[in-house]
Amino acid sequence: MNINELIAIVKNKLQAEIVIQNIKIEDKSFLHKKHKSHQEGKFHLKLTINSEELAKTSKIVSTKRIYNVLDFELKEYIHSIQILLN
Template structure:
């Protein structure tokens, strides 16, 4: 999977499952370039989500919803997921 396809999939899934006012998805894979176990086939993704819906939940609950939404991608394509809810 290439990063542009992954970003498109992430965006589509989040927008379907979560009410967002704004969504920014960044590839931060360079942060893991020299980490042990990083084989280059998985990505480090940073999500910046502006969502009144998520702000109503605790940080743990909102992160669980995001991880559940991206479950398949987490297993196959994402090495690390950084989440910022604003």
């Protein structure tokens, strides 16, 4: 899977499960290429999400919800994920 496919899947899955006003997904894999734990085919993503629905819950609950939606992708394609909730 390439990064553009992964970004599209992540965006579609999150928007299907959570009411999101705006979402920005950035590939930050380049920051981790030299790390010992870097694995080819695993990506580092930064999500910036504006969601009134998630804003009604705590950050921990919101993060858990996002992790549940992206469970498969986290296991198979995402090495690291940074989530910013606005």
